[in-house]
Amino acid sequence: STGFRLASVPQIHILCISLHFLYKYDLQGIGKLAVNPIGDRIISAFFQDGKSADFRSFIRVLAHFRPVEEDKSKEPGASEPINSRLNKLRFAFQLYDQDKDGKISRAEMMQVLQMMVGIQVTDEQLECMTDRAIQEADEDGDKALSFEEFAKSVEKLNIEQKMSLRVLK
Amino acid sequence: MMLTNKSLGWQAAAGWLLLGPFMSLILGNPMATVLQDSVLLQDHGSENTSWGNESLGHTVFFSVDYQHVQVPFEITLWIMLASLAKIGFHLYDKLPSVVPESCLLIFVGLIMGGIIYGLNDKSPPVMDSDIFFLYLLPPIVLDAGYFMPSRPFFENIGTILLYAVVGTIWNVFGIGFSLYGICQVEFFHLQDISLLHNLLFSSLIAAVDPVAVLSVFEEIHVNEKLHILVFGESLLNDAVSVVLYKLFRSFCEMPSIKTIDVFAGIGKFFVVGTGGVLVGLLFGTIAAFTTRFTKNIRVIEPLFVFLYSYQSYLTAEMFHLSGIVAIIACAMGMKRYVEANISLKSHTTIKYFMKMWSSVSDTLIFIFLGVSTIGDNHEWSWPYICFTVIFCLVWRALGVLVLTFIINRLHVNTVTTKDQFIIAYGGLRGAICFSLVFLLPDFPRKKLFIAATTVVILFTVFVQGMTIRPLVDLLDVTRKQESAPTVGEQIHIRFLDHLLAGIEDISGHWGQYYWKDKLEYFNSKYLQKFLLREYEQPKSSIVLLYEKLERKHAIELAEAGQLTHEPSHASLLEQAEHAKEILILRHRSLQIHMNRSDSEHSSKEV
Numbered sequence: 001s002t003g004f005r006l007a008s009v010p011q012i013h014i015l016c017i018s019l020h021f022l023y024k025y026d027l028q029g030i031g032k033l034a035v036n037p038i039g040d041r042i043i044s045a046f047f048q049d050g051k052s053a054d055f056r057s058f059i060r061v062l063a064h065f066r067p068v069e070e071d072k073s074k075e076p077g078a079s080e081p082i083n084s085r086l087n088k089l090r091f092a093f094q095l096y097d098q099d100k101d102g103k104i105s106r107a108e109m110m111q112v113l114q115m116m117v118g119i120q121v122t123d124e125q126l127e128c129m130t131d132r133a134i135q136e137a138d139e140d141g142d143k144a145l146s147f148e149e150f151a152k153s154v155e156k157l158n159i160e161q162k163m164s165l166r167v168l169k
Numbered sequence: 170m171m172l173t174n175k176s177l178g179w180q181a182a183a184g185w186l187l188l189g190p191f192m193s194l195i196l197g198n199p200m201a202t203v204l205q206d207s208v209l210l211q212d213h214g215s216e217n218t219s220w221g222n223e224s225l226g227h228t229v230f231f232s233v234d235y236q237h238v239q240v241p242f243e244i245t246l247w248i249m250l251a252s253l254a255k256i257g258f259h260l261y262d263k264l265p266s267v268v269p270e271s272c273l274l275i276f277v278g279l280i281m282g283g284i285i286y287g288l289n290d291k292s293p294p295v296m297d298s299d300i301f302f303l304y305l306l307p308p309i310v311l312d313a314g315y316f317m318p319s320r321p322f323f324e325n326i327g328t329i330l331l332y333a334v335v336g337t338i339w340n341v342f343g344i345g346f347s348l349y350g351i352c353q354v355e356f357f358h359l360q361d362i363s364l365l366h367n368l369l370f371s372s373l374i375a376a377v378d379p380v381a382v383l384s385v386f387e388e389i390h391v392n393e394k395l396h397i398l399v400f401g402e403s404l405l406n407d408a409v410s411v412v413l414y415k416l417f418r419s420f421c422e423m424p425s426i427k428t429i430d431v432f433a434g435i436g437k438f439f440v441v442g443t444g445g446v447l448v449g450l451l452f453g454t455i456a457a458f459t460t461r462f463t464k465n466i467r468v469i470e471p472l473f474v475f476l477y478s479y480q481s482y483l484t485a486e487m488f489h490l491s492g493i494v495a496i497i498a499c500a501m502g503m504k505r506y507v508e509a510n511i512s513l514k515s516h517t518t519i520k521y522f523m524k525m526w527s528s529v530s531d532t533l534i535f536i537f538l539g540v541s542t543i544g545d546n547h548e549w550s551w552p553y554i555c556f557t558v559i560f561c562l563v564w565r566a567l568g569v570l571v572l573t574f575i576i577n578r579l580h581v582n583t584v585t586t587k588d589q590f591i592i593a594y595g596g597l598r599g600a601i602c603f604s605l606v607f608l609l610p611d612f613p614r615k616k617l618f619i620a621a622t623t624v625v626i627l628f629t630v631f632v633q634g635m636t637i638r639p640l641v642d643l644l645d646v647t648r649k650q651e652s653a654p655t656v657g658e659q660i661h662i663r664f665l666d667h668l669l670a671g672i673e674d675i676s677g678h679w680g681q682y683y684w685k686d687k688l689e690y691f692n693s694k695y696l697q698k699f700l701l702r703e704y705e706q707p708k709s710s711i712v713l714l715y716e717k718l719e720r721k722h723a724i725e726l727a728e729a730g731q732l733t734h735e736p737s738h739a740s741l742l743e744q745a746e747h748a749k750e751i752l753i754l755r756h757r758s759l760q761i762h763m764n765r766s767d768s769e770h771s772s773k774e775v
Binding site: 033036039079092114120137153156161163 | 656658668669718
């Protein structure tokens with residue numbers, strides 16, 4: 001269902017094969033992730049429910065980053081592959097939307113901005129930047145970004161290529 | 170009213186246009202010296218100025234001394250002619266959209282060359298290769314390098330390098346060997362052209378020219394990735410073509426060629442390429458460091474940017490490295506730090522001076538190209554020339570096909586078929602080939618090569634240049650999306666950068682984002698402390714973009730005279746009050762920010 005060929009994920013398999021389950025502190029131990037501004041959120045994304053994740057759910061998340069295959073024939077009624085553009089966008093949207101209400105609220109946007117550029121600007125500037133970011137994309141005036149508005153604001157970006165790692169083919 | 174203005178302007182422009190060349194002809198003409206002798210008192214010797222006219226016993230109120238000012242006068246006249254020609258084209262709106270500017274300029278050059286030839290009855294002055302390489306080419310390349318969008322460039326750097334290096338080598342050997350094959354056919358009477366000469370010729374004709382590509386692609390607005398692929402390739406293939414040209418030329422003069430020489434040639438390529446990059450980065454670093462101390466003399470800040478870039482070009486040329494690669498590395502390397510150090514006014518000055526210089530250079534190059542075409546420098550041979558044009562097209566198409574096939578296997582970032590066609594079709598040749606062919610050593614068939622080069626250049630610029638726009642429309646190639654950058658989009662880009670870097674870490678893969686992250690780390694830890702004047706915090710691109718947009722907004726508000734706003738979305742019409750509050754808040758925050766950061770700047774600024 002994830003589309004991975006079993007032989008192509010040796011290194012990840014080896015990582016998990018010793019541990020039947022993956023724990024949060026295993027991932028937190030990766031040094032670079034600790035200094036990544038959104039490191040915590042990425043780690044949490046792997047652990048949908050509680051503190052541990054098994055190999056299947058781990059791979060499920062990574063499957064989002066497989067390159068899009070264009071020549072796959074679609075049977076009508078088949079569910080969309082997990083690495084389609086829409087699903088990639090949904091994954092990114094989930095990282096913004098922590099309380100899972102289907103919208104990126106102003107507070108959530110400010111949180112993300114705080115993590116990325118918080119040390120460079122004053123609080124007032126942070127608020128203005130958040131307001132501007134929301135206002136640019138907000139179309140129905142509810143001061144929050146729904147999934148459609150989010151998708152529209154990134155339509156210029158080449159999501160299929162940006163959110164794909166070649167090695168995960 | 171518009172019509173009379175336009176037609177008047179058109180007539181005026183045409184009048185000036187014709188006045189220019191005639192002045193130059195008359196004054197440059199050897200007949201003019203006769204005129205001078207008969208009318209006035211000549212100054213004796215080169216040290217005396219023309220003021221000292223007392224020597225022959227009487228003073229003259231009015232005298233003409235053309236010799237004194239000849240060189241700068243003629244240079245200025247040519248530049249004026251070029252710029253007036255440009256005004257002329259843009260007066261008639263429809264023309265630039267059908268015919269690219271480069272074609273029109275060559276056409277003007279052809280007319281001028283014809284006039285000079287007709288009047289003087291000898292070949293008009295050929296564009297001196299030194300003038301081209303030392304004075305006309307650097308401004309254009311500097312402009313290209315300084316304003317190169319670095320994100321798409323580095324994202325596609327692998328593809329660009331593959332096209333530039335492997336593609337050019339493929340083209341050179343393909344064209345060279347097939348032309349040699351043609352020469353073997355007895356019917357064409359071309360058997361005296363040896364393989365080496367053919368390879369030498371193909372090494373200068375195979376490379377895509379950045380000047381021509383820039384002037385044509387600038388007007389057709391294809392999508393960013395395609396643009397950067399063709400353009401990046403045309404800039405970076407200079408390293409390869411320089412090496413091959415010099416290599417074959419030295420082979421021509423050597424009595425025998427050993428295998429060791431071939432390997433030396435291959436090694437030389439790496440030296441030229443990386444040497445150019447290193448020289449460029451060195452000068453870029455020095456430039457960034459210098460601007461750290463220019464706080465008190467803001468006026469000469471722009472000068473440093475130009476001086477150091479030009480110096481990097483000249484130094485690279487001095488060591489026979491690739492000057493183009495050096496100047497690009499210099500511009501791209503120093504841009505980030507210099508822009509953080511210099512004042513806003515200097516930034517604007519640099520931008521407009523660069524654009525102006527590159528525009529003048531560009532125009533002059535094409536006009537000179539046209540002028541130099543006329544004359545008896547050519548030897549015609551139908552088969553050789555026709556086959557040259559055909560082989561250039563064929564080998565380029567094949568090269569692009571094969572390389573794209575390889576690239577699409579290795580990369581996520583695929584190049585579509587339509588893009589491939591445009592890349593192959595956009596392989597224009599230009600003034601660099603022309604100058605190189607004049608630098609060839611004198612041998613019997615040189616004139617044939619000159620003729621062939623001229624035909625190829627004229628063919629690519631006129632035929633390919635004019636038809637590429639309708640083809641882009643016909644094939645429905647993805648065009649550039651002209652929309653203003655938004656802060657939200659930038660936030661998402663950065664967010665995805667971090668996300669991808671994290672995922673790469675987790676999956677243990679050292680990919681693009683890993684290296685980008687590492688470079689950023691190196692930058693913030695060491696480089697910024699050394700090269701930036703006010704090292705408080707490294708500024709993210711989100712913050713920079715936000716500041717830029719706010720600044721623009723504030724200027725618009727100030728020009729409108731009052732705090733009105735234009736809604737960017739229809740829904741905002743209902744939220745007038747809310748939007749106004751945001752604007753007031755932003756205006757205040759901008760004021761505070763500008764007061765804080767610019768207070769030091771404004772006190773010392775001229």
